[in-house]
Amino acid sequence: MYPLIDTALIRLLLWAFLLLALLGLGVTAMRYWRRKLADQHSLVDRINALLPQTQCGACGFEGCLPYARAIANGQAINQCPPGGDGTIIRLGNLLNELPRTLNPAHGVVVEPRVAFIREDECIGCTKCIRACPVDAILGGPKLMHTVIARECTGCDLCVEPCPVDCIEMRPLGPDHSPRWVLPNSGSGTRTSLEVTR
Amino acid sequence: MSKLAHPVRGRRVHGIAGGITPAANKAASLRSRIMPCPLAPLYTLPLTQYKSVPLTPAVQAGDYVQKYQRLTTSANPDAAHVHAPTSGRIAAIRNCLIADRVETLAPCIELVPDGADTALGCSPVPDFRKLPTSELFQRIIDAGICGMGGAGFPVAQKLRLAQSADCQLLIINAVECEPFISADHALLRERAADVLLGAEIVQTVCRAARCVIALKRDMHAAISATRSALAHSTVEMLLVDSKYPAGAERQLIEAVTGMQLPAGSLPLEAGILMLNAGTTYACGQAVVTGSPCISRITTLTGSALTTPKNFEALIGTPVTFLLELCGVKQHDHTATVLGGSLLGVELASLAVPSTQTTNCLIAATSADLPQSEPELACIRCGYCADVCPVRLLPQQLHAFARNHAHAQLQDYGLTECIECGACDYVCPSHIPLVQYFRAGKQELRDATRHFEQAESWRTRFQQHQYRLKREKESARERRRPESQPTSAPVSRHSPAFSREQAQNEIAAAVARSKARQQARTNRLLASVPKSSGDPEDSGGVA
Numbered sequence: 001m002y003p004l005i006d007t008a009l010i011r012l013l014l015w016a017f018l019l020l021a022l023l024g025l026g027v028t029a030m031r032y033w034r035r036k037l038a039d040q041h042s043l044v045d046r047i048n049a050l051l052p053q054t055q056c057g058a059c060g061f062e063g064c065l066p067y068a069r070a071i072a073n074g075q076a077i078n079q080c081p082p083g084g085d086g087t088i089i090r091l092g093n094l095l096n097e098l099p100r101t102l103n104p105a106h107g108v109v110v111e112p113r114v115a116f117i118r119e120d121e122c123i124g125c126t127k128c129i130r131a132c133p134v135d136a137i138l139g140g141p142k143l144m145h146t147v148i149a150r151e152c153t154g155c156d157l158c159v160e161p162c163p164v165d166c167i168e169m170r171p172l173g174p175d176h177s178p179r180w181v182l183p184n185s186g187s188g189t190r191t192s193l194e195v196t197r
Numbered sequence: 198m199s200k201l202a203h204p205v206r207g208r209r210v211h212g213i214a215g216g217i218t219p220a221a222n223k224a225a226s227l228r229s230r231i232m233p234c235p236l237a238p239l240y241t242l243p244l245t246q247y248k249s250v251p252l253t254p255a256v257q258a259g260d261y262v263q264k265y266q267r268l269t270t271s272a273n274p275d276a277a278h279v280h281a282p283t284s285g286r287i288a289a290i291r292n293c294l295i296a297d298r299v300e301t302l303a304p305c306i307e308l309v310p311d312g313a314d315t316a317l318g319c320s321p322v323p324d325f326r327k328l329p330t331s332e333l334f335q336r337i338i339d340a341g342i343c344g345m346g347g348a349g350f351p352v353a354q355k356l357r358l359a360q361s362a363d364c365q366l367l368i369i370n371a372v373e374c375e376p377f378i379s380a381d382h383a384l385l386r387e388r389a390a391d392v393l394l395g396a397e398i399v400q401t402v403c404r405a406a407r408c409v410i411a412l413k414r415d416m417h418a419a420i421s422a423t424r425s426a427l428a429h430s431t432v433e434m435l436l437v438d439s440k441y442p443a444g445a446e447r448q449l450i451e452a453v454t455g456m457q458l459p460a461g462s463l464p465l466e467a468g469i470l471m472l473n474a475g476t477t478y479a480c481g482q483a484v485v486t487g488s489p490c491i492s493r494i495t496t497l498t499g500s501a502l503t504t505p506k507n508f509e510a511l512i513g514t515p516v517t518f519l520l521e522l523c524g525v526k527q528h529d530h531t532a533t534v535l536g537g538s539l540l541g542v543e544l545a546s547l548a549v550p551s552t553q554t555t556n557c558l559i560a561a562t563s564a565d566l567p568q569s570e571p572e573l574a575c576i577r578c579g580y581c582a583d584v585c586p587v588r589l590l591p592q593q594l595h596a597f598a599r600n601h602a603h604a605q606l607q608d609y610g611l612t613e614c615i616e617c618g619a620c621d622y623v624c625p626s627h628i629p630l631v632q633y634f635r636a637g638k639q640e641l642r643d644a645t646r647h648f649e650q651a652e653s654w655r656t657r658f659q660q661h662q663y664r665l666k667r668e669k670e671s672a673r674e675r676r677r678p679e680s681q682p683t684s685a686p687v688s689r690h691s692p693a694f695s696r697e698q699a700q701n702e703i704a705a706a707v708a709r710s711k712a713r714q715q716a717r718t719n720r721l722l723a724s725v726p727k728s729s730g731d732p733e734d735s736g737g738v739a
Contacts, residue, residue, distance in 0.1 A: 053651040055658045063658055134657035135664075153654050180635035182599065183572060183628075 044072045050090045054082045055133035056155030058107045063133055071095070081107035082154075113154040113169040115147045121166035128158035128167060213448040215584040216440035217619045219539070221415065223379040226498040226505040231383050233509050234492070234522070239288070240308040240513035241550035242279045243295045244269060252276060254306055260287045264316035265489055267341075268306055277351035278341035280489040282511035285310035296516075296535050296542070296549040305550070308513065319487035325398050333484055334360075334402050340483030342490045342553070346370060346444075346473035347540070349554040352480065355470070359403035362465045367405040368453055369396050371423075371474035372413050372437055372444030375537030378557040380494040381474040383507040385412070385419035389426040392474050395481025396432050403470055408432045410474070411449055415439040441539065442617040446471055448586050460613050475556070493553055497523045499560035501530035510551050517547045520560055532566050534559040539618040573626035581620035581630060587613050591620040591630050598637035603644050606637050614638070 048068035059079040061067040071077055077091040078100040085102065092099040102109065117128070117137075124142040129135075136152045139145030147158075159167045244252045252269040256262060262281040269279045285308050293305040322328060338353040369392070373381040385392055393410070400408040412420055414436045423434055437443045437452045447458050450469055458467055472480075479490045491512055498505040503524035510519055516533065534541040535549075537557055543566075551558075559565070581591035589610055597605040611634060620630045688694065 048655070053654040053658070055654065063662075064655070065658070133661055134654050135661050136657070151653070151657060180632065180639045182636045183632050 040072060044068050046094060047071050047091065050083075050087060050094060051080060052083045052087060054153035054155045056082055056153065056157060057133070058082070060106065076100075076103065078103045079106045081109055084109040112172045114149050114152045114172055115154065115156075115158055116149075116168050116170045117145055117147055118166040118168070119144050119146060121164055123164055125163055127161040127163065131157045131161045133157060213438065213440060213443050213452050213586050214588050215586045215619060216438070216443065216448075217584050217622050218440055219376050219622060221439075222376045222498070222538070223382065226377075226379045226496050226507055227383060227386075227418070229504070229506040231387055231494055231507045231509055232522075234511055234514060234519070236283060236310050236312060236314070237511070237514045237518040238309070239515065240282055240285075240310065240511065241293050241295075241515065242268065242282075242306045242308060242513040243293075243297075243550065243552060244279065244304045244306065245295075245297070252279060254290050254304075256287050256290075256306065258287050258289050261285070261311075262287060262308065264314055265319065265491065266317055267339075267489070275338060275351060275353040275357055276341075277343045277353065278339075278489075279306065279512075280341055280491050281308060282491040282513055283308070283310045284313055284315045294546055294549050295552070296544060296555075300545055300549060321486050322484060325394075325401075325484050328484075330402055330404075333398055336484045336487065337398075337402065337480050340479065340489040342476060342479045342483065344473060345475035345479070345493055345553055345556065347536075347554060347556070349552070352472070352476055355472075356399070356402055358465055359405075359470045363468050364403045364405045364465065364470050365407070365468035366454070366470070367396065367400050367403060367408040368449065368469060368471045369408065369410040369432070369474055369477050370444055370446075370449055370471050371416075371419065372411055372449060373416075373474075374413060374439075374441045374444040375539055375541075375557075376441070377498050377559050378496050378537045379498070380496045380507055380556050382416050382419045383496075384474060384478055384494050385416070386422050388478060389419070389422040390429070391481055391485075392478045393423070393426050393430040393432050394485065395477040395479070396472075397430060398484050399470075399472060399477060399480050400432075405470060409435050409453055411435045411437055411444075411453055413437055413439050413443060441619065442586055442615070445586065445615050445617060447615070460610065490553065493551075493555070495519065495551055495555050496557040497560070498557065499534075500562040500565050501526050501560035510555070512553055513550045515547075516544065516549050516551060516555075516558060519551060519558060520547070523560075525560055526562075529562040530560050531563045532561045534561055534566075538565075539622065540616070569629075570627040572628050575626055575628060578625060580623040580625065584619040584623050586617060586619060587615060589614060591634075594637065595628060595630055595633050598633040598640075601640060603641055606641060611637050611641065 044065075045068075048065050051064040051068060053064050055063040057063065058081045059067045061070055067075070067080070071091065077095065077097060078088050079102075080087050081102060085099075088102065089099045091097070115137075122139075122144050124139060124144060126139065126141050126145070128145060129137045129139060133155060134151055134153055136148045137145050137158060138148060154169065154172075156169060159169065244254060252271050254268060255270045256268050261284075262268065263284045264281055266281045267278050268281055268287075269276075271278065288307040288309045290304065290306050292302040293307070294300050295303045295305065297303065325333060334353075334356065337356065342352040343349040344352060344355070371381045371385055371392075373379070396408050396410060408431065410423065410432050412423065412434065414420075420434075420436065427434055435453055437449065442448055443452060446464060449471065450464055450467075451457055454469070456467070458464060464471055475493055479493070482488060483490065492509050493512070494507050495510040496505075496507050497519055502520070503526065505523060508519060508522065516535075520533070533544045533547060535544050535555065535558060536542060538559060541557070541559065575592055575595060577592055579592065582589070585591055587610070594606065594609055594611055594614070597609065598611070614634050616631050616634060618631050621628075624630060
């Protein structure tokens with residue numbers, strides 16, 4: 001008489017099922033972690049894209065990317081003075097947070113500026129060069145330094161290290177090229193002539 | 198794409214998408230023939246014929262110049278040079294007001310004519326077919342011609358591009374769809390053969406397989422003149438609907454070939470070159486008579502003029518002088534518009550010279566140019582979408598431009614807008630849509646510039662961080678002691694101690710230390726000339 005139920009087979013099937021379930025669980029967990037990491041990365045990238053990239057460190061972090069990482073981990077979004085209200089609003093939209101005013105502990109909004117080295121006073125100490133986060137200062141030891149104005153972010157970081165105080169921040173000159181403005185914002189230019197219809 | 202044979206539709210009349218039919222207002226200026234222009238007291242020749250091509254003056258104040266003499270030099274071999282429109286003395290080279298979309302100050306040569314009009318000798322060519330293509334092209338380059346349709350792009354550069362691209366079709370644009378302008382109409386009516394000759398020359402230079410001249414259906418006199426001139430030419434004539442803006446580049450290409458150019462692509466990428474009729478005429482004259490381009494046909498019209506007409510105006514003639522020639526009704530004259538009534542700009546000052554792109558000057562009365570009515574809310578009637586020749590949705594774009602919604606403006610194709618003003622014209626709420634679009638385009642351009650700037654800063658910051666990391670690693674590498682196995686210290690009192698061996702070891706250590714010091718000095722010496730050249734090598738230098 002054969003046993004009605006083959007216990008060995010059932011046991012085998014049970015083990016196989018358990019193994020498969022464990023495997024599936026592992027794969028799902030791995031996927032989940034990967035996904036979460038990727039999301040985190042893309043979130044950091046998206047936050048970083050909204051930051052002004054001046055790398056000034058006014059937020060308390062070493063640059064824009066470190067601040068973006070911190071924001072992704074819950075740091076306040078109102079610590080970026082060069083970005084001003086526009087950046088805070090855009091960050092708030094991205095992260096579904098209510099926009100706040102800029103935290104005055106980190107500075108105030110200033111107009112775009114560019115560093116300028118008074119070259120006859122420069123002693124060539126290379127301290128500003130080491131301070132510049134975007135390598136926008138050119139020069140060598142005991143040689144005169146100068147700022148590549150096009151690459152300068154106006155971050156202020158070179159002013160403080162200068163032992164002879166020969167660096168000043170100058171505002172970018174206003175743009176005099178003709179600009180089109182939205183019609184009811186004041187100085188609208190009439191361009192088309194009405195023809196009798 | 199360029200291999201595509203362009204099926205120029207038969208001699209049917211073709212339409213464009215959308216478009217409007219405003220009153221043409223061309224009859225007044227077409228009543229008389231093209232008139233030669235008398236000498237003005239002063240000619241102001243802008244040195245910026247086209248923004249991207251800077252010209253340096255080759256003459257100084259006080260120099261005597263002859264008619265046709267070249268007055269400028271340029272590093273660019275294809276630059277459109279400035280030539281003296283008549284003989285006289287250079288009064289000054291200074292910044293003057295010119296009308297370049299809006300009035301701006303630009304460096305100009307001021308020429309006071311002596312009235313003798315003595316010209317440099319030119320070398321006419323009776324039959325251009327006997328000249329090699331390179332010679333034809335050189336003559337066109339030397340003539341300093343800019344596109345006379347509006348943008349003023351140097352023709353030599355355009356032809357150079359057409360030669361390197363595979364140009365299949367040359368379209369001569371004589372559509373002139375804007376109200377009031379009749380310069381091309383008058384030109385074709387009186388000099389159709391010369392225009393067609395110019396077309397054949399340009400066709401030879403750019404090696405286009407076929408050449409089509411496009412006219413508007415209601416240019417009757419010009420059509421008949423062109424038709425009779427066509428008997429001696431290989432050029433084909435094509436008529437398009439009397440609609441505005443049938444003469445815009447992309448719209449005309451669509452009407453002629455039935456093909457829509459992809460957004461953002463140039464006509465030359467599809468093997469099509471388009472030139473204005475006036476430009477073609479100037480190219481023809483440059484080859485046949487050998488004279489540079491010193492004049493163009495300019496329409497003077499508007500209700501404030503007693504006798505509107507077309508003048509062959511010398512480049513640099515003051516606008517006031519041209520208007521005076523037609524008799525200005527001073528008390529009626531309220532505004533002057535440069536260009537046609539739809540795309541033209543109102544001149545704030547009349548102290549500007551006419552240029553190669555000055556196709557029309559309208560001396561308007563208050564009836565021509567009524568006060569703009571107040572802007573009302575958009576009622577979503579959709580008339581603007583019906584007339585848009587680019588098939589955009591102006592009412593949507595208007596809402597997006599008001600709200601600074603850059604992403605949507607991009608998505609809805611604002612950059613494809615040709616600013617023709619058809620939507621403005623039909624809008625029952627008097628919304629100045631084109632101005633919204635121009636402001637929106639400006640914002641998009643600014644946003645792109647900021648984005649690119651930020652991207653550049655971001656990469657520079659990353660490279661900076663990377664460099665710091667690498668420097669730190671290389672410093673650690675340098676500090677690592679040289680791998681010299683030292684023998685285990687042996688006590689002086691142990692039996693194995695040998696004085697001799699100890700002294701040898703000490704001497705070896707001293708030698709090693711000296712060698713290290715020498716190496717350090719060498720390294721420092723080697724780094725000195727490098728410090729300014731290679732920023733990556735030395736520690737503190739960036």
